[in-house]
Amino acid sequence: MLLYREIPVGPDVQKRFDDRWEVSEEESPDDVRGPCHVWTGTINPHSKYGQLYARGKVYYVHRVALALRGTPAPLDRVVDHLCRNKACCNPEHLEPITVQENARRYCKHPPEEQDGSRKLHAARAVELRERLRKGEDATRLAEEYGITESMAEKIGAGLYWAWAEEGKENG
């Protein structure tokens, strides 16, 4: 069973958050407002995003930043770092967008070409399913892979890419 988590907000979470970032001295890109707020807490070794431990659970810090500002990112959106700095938690630099918009912004290949790379997708799906089986958090994996939680759940349950198994994804 996958968890669909809301971000907790309150003085305790606010304090843990406020204690763990500093204003970047580097110049930010022209199209973003103000400097980056660089996360000084834990960085996820896989996704390279900042994470915050609060009330017994771990959350992505960019989602916490938006929730604390009173504008939580919907769970079916991915959070785009407009400054391209994954460790940034300045809510002014964060924009919740759809998976489709995320692909439009960052996809290096046209959609036809992507759909053609079946093998690559299958390999990613197998990897994702394995990580879900090992108990990794679906919310975070979905974000890392740039897909919705619903999609991650379906891949995990074998509804999508069921034919793809490790070492047999050439089919």
Ligand SMILES: [Zn+2]
């Ligand atoms: Zn930033």
